[in-house]
Amino acid sequence: MAMLGKRRPPRPASGHSGLAGTPGGKTRHAATGDTSPMVIERLAHDGRGVAHSANGKTVFVDKALPGEQVEVAIHLTRKRFDEAHIKSLLTTSELRVKPPCPHFGHCGGCDLQHLSVDAQRDHKREVVRDLFSRQGITLSEIGSIQGSDQGYRRRARLGVKVDSQGTTRLGFRAAHSHRLVDIERCPVLVDPLQRLLTPLRELLGTLEAPRQVGHIELLATATAQVVLVRQLKEHTGDAERWQAFAQQQGVALGTWLGRETPTLHWHGAAPALEESLTVTGQPPLSLSFAPGDFLQVNAPVNQQMVAQVIQWLAPKPGQKLLDLFAGIGNFSLPIAAAGAEVYAVEGNPAMVARIAINAKRNQLMVSGQQADLNSAASVKELLTVHGGSDALVLDPPRSGAEVICQALAHHPVPRVVYISCDPATLARDAAHLVHAGYRVKQVAVADMFLHTAHMETLMLFEYGD
CATH class of the missing domain: 2.40.50.1070 (OB fold (Dihydrolipoamide Acetyltransferase, E2P))
Structure with a gap:
């Protein structure tokens, strides 16, 4: 029974509404009564609209598009910026479309369904261009690997x-x-x-x-x-x-x-989980995997990315290629099927075993080992031993491949293909490569995650003049 005159202990912060505290010094507020119209100037990297309040403070507005005039309600304040949602949409951008999902705006899975697909692609290319510009790297043409806007996530x-x-x-x-x-x-x-x-x-x-x-x-999968x-x-x-x-x-x-x-x-019987990849002029490859193994969510776009990497590298018999963060062999095996001698490296020993199994079942010669690819000493040893490689493929997790890109300054490989799911770490790592003497030759953004602010970016670097 509660005692009169004694304050009730506060409820734990839920983070959903009211005055709940949030990480990072944020203060979450209920919607404010401020309805001063704002004009959305541009999109932030995460797809939110960017505006400025009457006093000049930056405001990030959920699901607002450039050029739109909106009245907003602030739901999160910080010292340097506020976060808000649309209270009233006064003018509508021609880029705004009807979201294909009835749960849009509630579900956190997709955050760009209100933006036309072509505009989503343009936005993602501009995000990549801006992040590289901040690193002092100017990108000219950025290609696009396109996929379906629905029914793509497997x-x-x-x-x-x-x-x-x-x-x-x-x-x-x-x-x-x-x-x-x-x-x-x-x-x-x-x-x-x-x-x-x-x-x-x-x-x-x-x-x-x-x-x-x-x-x-x-x-x-295609079979289960x-x-x-x-x-x-x-x-x-x-x-x-x-x-x-x-x-x-x-x-x-x-x-x-x-x-x-x-x-x-x-x-019952464990299913045969397989990824099928096609290399022009070769029989289809079959890559086995297990639950928990990394597998790209968009199979058709992944196939296009593999084809793009092979086109950029044009592997030939006798050429040597080093594949770091090789996974189940998504790039190693198709490149080997195209003729190159591939050495695959993974941090997870189970993946090294998986690549060996997949190479054997497809009758391909792919060697490999386990190594800590975030260790400067391990990376130095790898690049020293495989210093005669003609090309290097990097497909790291979101944290990127900074240690490797720094090491390439002292142990350069003529061509590097970098596949990234985080353009910010990609731009950081690209700056190391450019500083080391590499030039950006090709860039493409792939439709791996349409309707979301996430993106997959492919880049080809070449060393020297």
Whole structure:
């Protein structure tokens, strides 16, 4: 019982509304009453509109487009800028389109569906150009590798949550929030995964222990549709329901069981998970992978990226190529099939084994090893041993390949192809290469993540004059 005259302990900050504190010194406020019109000047790198208030303070406005006049409500303030959302759209940009998804604006998965596809591509090229300009590098032409704007995503992770009323929700997180948005359909998912959403929701409503389901991963390949359930604690009755669902829907079912160190159990035979890649003039390649291995979400665009890299490098028999962050062999094997001698390096020993298996099954000679590619000593040794390589392929994670690009100043390789999912770290690393004597020869932005502010960028560098 609460005591009179004693202050009630404050509730933990939720981050969703009210005066919740947020990381980084931010202060979150309820919507303000300030409705002074603002004109959106440009798009920020993350796709938000940029405006300035009457007192000159920068304001980032969700889902606002250049040229639009808007009245906004501030929902987050910081010392140097505010964050806001549109309260009233006074004028509309010709670039604005009707979002294809009914959940747009609530789901945090896509943030650019209100912008036309061509404008999205233009925006991403300008982001790359601006980031390089900040590093003192001027880019001229930036190419575009284009894909479909719907039905392109072949893997997804869906959250599962039981609310206070006992209703089980299935969907994606809201932007900058832990709140789960219930999803009925997702236009960017490939059709086989799209069709699973309703049956999955219906199944979750029948489970005896839905709170023991952490999340659900969906994966579609050319030969299989896979449902992976993160099961926190085993429940025999629910396991039988999942197996019946898998049989009815014709999907492969796996369960990650346990809280701390979950182990994967297949219900029935484990599916043959394979990635198919085609190299002009060669039989199709088949690359096996396992759940948890890195796999690009957009298969057609990935195929185009592989083809672009091969076109840039034009590998020939006898040429030597070093592939760092090689993954399952996404670039190593097609380049080897085109004739080059490939040496593949990965930080994860399981991936080194996977590349060896994939090389053998495709009758290709690809050598490799495990190495810490963030270690200056390891990278120096690699570049010293393989100093005679004709080309180098880099496909690092978002953190980039700074150690490698710094080392190339002392151990240059004639040509470098860099595939990046973060243009900021790409620009940083490119500055190291240019300072070391490399020249930018080709740049292309790929439609790997249409309708989102994320992008995939490919670059070709050549050393010397």
